[in-house]
Amino acid sequence: MHNFEYYTPTRIIFGRNTENAVADLIKRYGGKRVLLHYGQGSAVRSGLIARVKKNLDEAGIFHVELGGVVPNPHLDKVRTGFALGNLNQVDFVLAVGGGSVIDSAKAIAFALAEPNENVWDLFERKRPPKASLPVGSILTIAAAGSEMSRNVVITNEETKKKRSFGDALARPKFAIMNPELTMTLPDYQTAAGCVDIMMHTMERYFTSGGNMEITDAIAEGLLRTVMRNANILRLSPKNYNARAEIMWASSLAHNGLTGCGNDGGDFSTHNLEYELSGMFNVTHGAGLAALWGSWARYVYNVCLPRFVQFAVNVMGVDATGISDEEVALRGIEDLEDFYRKIGMPTRISALGINLTDEQIKEMAESCEKATGGSIGSAKRIYFDDMVKIYEMAR
Amino acid sequence: MHNFEYYTPTRIIFGRNTENAVADLIKRYGGKRVLLHYGQGSAVRSGLIARVKKNLDEAGIFHVELGGVVPNPHLDKVRTGFALGNLNQVDFVLAVGGGSVIDSAKAIAFALAEPNENVWDLFERKRPPKASLPVGSILTIAAAGSEMSRNVVITNEETKKKRSFGDALARPKFAIMNPELTMTLPDYQTAAGCVDIMMHTMERYFTSGGNMEITDAIAEGLLRTVMRNANILRLSPKNYNARAEIMWASSLAHNGLTGCGNDGGDFSTHNLEYELSGMFNVTHGAGLAALWGSWARYVYNVCLPRFVQFAVNVMGVDATGISDEEVALRGIEDLEDFYRKIGMPTRISALGINLTDEQIKEMAESCEKATGGSIGSAKRIYFDDMVKIYEMAR
Numbered sequence: 075m076h077n078f079e080y081y082t083p084t085r086i087i088f089g090r091n092t093e094n095a096v097a098d099l100i101k102r103y104g105g106k107r108v109l110l111h112y113g114q115g116s117a118v119r120s121g122l123i124a125r126v127k128k129n130l131d132e133a134g135i136f137h138v139e140l141g142g143v144v145p146n147p148h149l150d151k152v153r154t155g156f157a158l159g160n161l162n163q164v165d166f167v168l169a170v171g172g173g174s175v176i177d178s179a180k181a182i183a184f185a186l187a188e189p190n191e192n193v194w195d196l197f198e199r200k201r202p203p204k205a206s207l208p209v210g211s212i213l214t215i216a217a218a219g220s221e222m223s224r225n226v227v228i229t230n231e232e233t234k235k236k237r238s239f240g241d242a243l244a245r246p247k248f249a250i251m252n253p254e255l256t257m258t259l260p261d262y263q264t265a266a267g268c269v270d271i272m273m274h275t276m277e278r279y280f281t282s283g284g285n286m287e288i289t290d291a292i293a294e295g296l297l298r299t300v301m302r303n304a305n306i307l308r309l310s311p312k313n314y315n316a317r318a319e320i321m322w323a324s325s326l327a328h329n330g331l332t333g334c335g336n337d338g339g340d341f342s343t344h345n346l347e348y349e350l351s352g353m354f355n356v357t358h359g360a361g362l363a364a365l366w367g368s369w370a371r372y373v374y375n376v377c378l379p380r381f382v383q384f385a386v387n388v389m390g391v392d393a394t395g396i397s398d399e400e401v402a403l404r405g406i407e408d409l410e411d412f413y414r415k416i417g418m419p420t421r422i423s424a425l426g427i428n429l430t431d432e433q434i435k436e437m438a439e440s441c442e443k444a445t446g447g448s449i450g451s452a453k454r455i456y457f458d459d460m461v462k463i464y465e466m467a468r
Numbered sequence: 469m470h471n472f473e474y475y476t477p478t479r480i481i482f483g484r485n486t487e488n489a490v491a492d493l494i495k496r497y498g499g500k501r502v503l504l505h506y507g508q509g510s511a512v513r514s515g516l517i518a519r520v521k522k523n524l525d526e527a528g529i530f531h532v533e534l535g536g537v538v539p540n541p542h543l544d545k546v547r548t549g550f551a552l553g554n555l556n557q558v559d560f561v562l563a564v565g566g567g568s569v570i571d572s573a574k575a576i577a578f579a580l581a582e583p584n585e586n587v588w589d590l591f592e593r594k595r596p597p598k599a600s601l602p603v604g605s606i607l608t609i610a611a612a613g614s615e616m617s618r619n620v621v622i623t624n625e626e627t628k629k630k631r632s633f634g635d636a637l638a639r640p641k642f643a644i645m646n647p648e649l650t651m652t653l654p655d656y657q658t659a660a661g662c663v664d665i666m667m668h669t670m671e672r673y674f675t676s677g678g679n680m681e682i683t684d685a686i687a688e689g690l691l692r693t694v695m696r697n698a699n700i701l702r703l704s705p706k707n708y709n710a711r712a713e714i715m716w717a718s719s720l721a722h723n724g725l726t727g728c729g730n731d732g733g734d735f736s737t738h739n740l741e742y743e744l745s746g747m748f749n750v751t752h753g754a755g756l757a758a759l760w761g762s763w764a765r766y767v768y769n770v771c772l773p774r775f776v777q778f779a780v781n782v783m784g785v786d787a788t789g790i791s792d793e794e795v796a797l798r799g800i801e802d803l804e805d806f807y808r809k810i811g812m813p814t815r816i817s818a819l820g821i822n823l824t825d826e827q828i829k830e831m832a833e834s835c836e837k838a839t840g841g842s843i844g845s846a847k848r849i850y851f852d853d854m855v856k857i858y859e860m861a862r
Contacts (some may be wrong), residue, residue: 075709077483082476088728089471287713288693288720295685302681315469319681322728327680331725334482334716 075335076284082329084222085248092250093212096126096168103247105166105210109159110139111179114170116167117214120258123397126170126212138162143171146229146236146351146358147178149194155182159207160189169246171213172267173218173358178235180226180244183207197228197237204405209246214255216321217267217342217359219274219328221249229352236352237444249325253317261311265416266359268304268320271327272297272364277341278333279384280452282377285293286335293332296323304416342450343369346463349437349444356425363418364425368467370406373453378402380452422467434464469729470678476723478616482716486644487606490520490562491527495640496784497602499560505535505573507565513609513650520564520606532556537565540623540630540745540752541572543588544716549576553601556584563605563640567612567621567752569604574638577601591622591631601666603640608649610715611661611753613668613722615643623746630746631838638670643719647711655705659810660753662698662714665721666691667756671735672727673778674846676771680729687726688781698810702838736844737763740857743831743838750819757812758819762861763799767847772796774846816861828858 087095100108108130110123117123118141130137140155159167159182167186169179185193187205195201211221220226224245227238259267275293300323303316310316326332333339346369347361356364374381382398383406385391395400410420419425438460442448448456455463481489494502497798502524504517511517512535524531534549540686553561553576561580563573579587580600589595605615614620618639630727653661669687694717697710704710720726727733740763741755750758768775776792779785779799787795804814813819832854842850 075483075712077486078480080480080482086472086474088474089469092471251797286709286716288717291689291693292686295689299682299685315680318469318729322680323682335712454534465567 075286076337078334080330081242082192082222082245082331084246084329086222086251086325087248088251090252090254092238092252093122093125093255096210096212097129097135098209099248099250100130100135100166100168101133103166103210105133105208107166108135108137109155109162109167109182110137110166111143111155111167111169111175111182112139112141113143113175115141116258117170121298122212122214122255123170126168127376127378134253136406138164139341143175145174146194146355147174149228149357150292151178152181152185152193152228153404156185156189156193159186162376165207167207167209169209171216172213173220176209176218176220176246177213177226177228179209180206180220180246181228183209184226184243185216193432196239197226199239203241203243206243210248210250211246212250212255213321215259215263215267216256216317217270219324219400222325222329224330225328227348232258234352235440235444236348238348242248251311251321253314256317256321257312261308262360262417263357264307264311265304265418266357266363267324268300269359269363269413269418271300271320271324272341273359273366274327275332278336278339280377280380281336282451282453284337289332289334289336290383296327297331297388299323301412308416311350328458337451341363342455345441345445345449346460349441350422352440353433354425354427354436356427360419360425363413363420364422365463365467366461367406367410367420370467371403372459372463373455374402374406377452380406422462422464429464429468434461434468437464469680471733472728474724474728475636476616476639476725478640480616480645480719482645484646484648486646487516487519487649487711488523490604490606490644491523491529491545493604493642493644494524494529494560494562495527497560497604499602500527500529501556501558501560501570502531503549503558503561503576504531504604505549505561505563505569505576506533507537507569508537509535510652511564516606516608516649517564532558537569537572539568539696540749541568543622543624546575546579546587546622547574547703550579550583550587559601560816561601561603563603564608565690566607566609570603570612570614570640571620571622573603573605574600574614574640575622577603578620588624590633591620591832593633597635598639600637600745604644605640606649607715609653609657609661610650610718611664611713613665613718614706615640615645616719616723618724621742628743628746629834629838632742645715645719647708647715650711650715651706656704656754656811657751657816658701658705659698659812660751660757661718662694662810663753663757663807663812664749665714665718667753667760668721668736669726670837671738672733674734674771674774675730676845676847678729681730683726683730684777690726691782692720693717695806697822698734702810731845734845736846736849739835739839739843740854743835744816746834747827747831748819748821750821752817754813757807757814758816759857759861761800761804762857765797766801766857766860767844767849768796769793771846775799823858823862828855828862831858
């Protein structure tokens, strides 16, 4: 068991109609001039943005808006948001959307707090942030967990590099979470979100040492809950309770709770996926599903007890009379079966991408550079390992 | 499932030697003049207080000290702490101890922030608090969860009334949690702490409606973890990992996590116990153990599905071929067996108290008054119910 710090100051307002509290919450955190940031239009079409603007207007809160954030959000949009916010002297950034919008909002908030610095330096880890404007969110996609997390992920579309960093300053002040707002999400996005939630938990679960029973119990319960409710949503996408379970799981999976006492987690699959979605702009959760099984088969034998525990406690594998190795492999297979059942790929080819050897080499080189040479806790992986995992997942 | 707010801003620094970070943490939260608050001497005898003072001195942080906080902490001590803090213009209250010391520190911090008000008014719910000084803690007893909670409990020793209130302002800024600091605790206190942790979870678990699967999974995992590790500590009180599991459980059980989506929880057992420890000064956890089984048998049939789920998922009752009622009752019996096994009472008489009818009436009247007439979610209980539960537990 390792020492740990746990710090989750984000105030969560969860449930039906909670978006009506947005102006009060912004005021509570001192916001008077708001940059309202959102995605490609679904929040506009649903009427949510209009309701939010009305709520802000009625409270006398000034706002300017910037929509159009895309999945794997672009540095370019961050620069635009910075310019707009700077011009209008905003003091609060409100994200209405999913993880991409929240990440874009976080990056804009960092840029605005240090206007004379280049915000991309944070993602290249050339300097730590010194300050951020306050950020709040109205969540419309349960997936990334950015609403409570210390992480930010942005893609530099010129260089095709997707880069992340983490800092306590990146934790939003509040998150408004109304499960009803996720009901119109396409099935594919819902399923990709479930994969992302599960992977945030599993990245922290698969470590070669230093675990806590209570953290394991929380992680295993969370994973079972997500799988059960993902199955419900396949048939009943408007089931409120199932949407709520998955929405709350998205925050708990990535706010630090599922990593307490662990050694920081593995995160190899995440880093391998960043290259994939940086190069091919795939949906993050789908990219994770396409890679995980190959990563798992590549590393499981050096982290066997954890894979056995996962198979039994999460996937419900009956371990009677079979070897630990077989139990572990069945757990991996069963999770891949689940992924396919909810419409997720378990190979890169299923994403419509036929990777060349040259592309694999390029991704592995980029991943090696981004991770400082190696990554992983279940098993430390280096350039050659990255190549092999991409090849297995092809 | 109910709407909920989740807000746990307390920064947790968990693990070996973490107490060395105390001066840095106090500075981070703006503390320059500290009231150092502690209990009846064990933290002095162990050398912890001396180390803390050295740490503060080396950082140039002014401090005055006030020890002698007793279990079921007294209003009188709060008044003394207020006078001392006011005289020395302290701007931060540091608690070194368990829940009693932290609660006393919280009450002093409220008193200092509104020096012209009577702090007891907060406990009698005559006014809400407007402000508090920042509070931090170095935890030495895993039990009350006050290190992350929004609650404060103080006993007015003149009137023998133990009263509580909750407010977001009561959440401490940080908690330093080194499991080693709990290793010298007497077995009885360790066991009573485990009961308190379990009861904070169970009070939120037993509700007549509005539950979340993910909250249940976390609660059930937490309860199993505490029981398993309480058994380990009976034989190996210095087992670091077991101490750590229970210590982290103490915070998670009472920071709000185990109640998300529920209807606020039951808390009948807690309120019945406040009268018992107000009148007889019993250890809170032991008082809870003495009352719970009687409460459970009195209410289980109106909340049967939850008691069945508890029996199966937490106590491991095999439900094959027996009625739900029988499953529920076995779960209750098994938990009482566990309590007795770790040296906890399951009757009030086992606390050395022979309750008279008059005392029962007095406690029920006081409980009725303190709860505004009734309490409970699994089953709403009133004066007559309170009398019956005390009689059953006698």
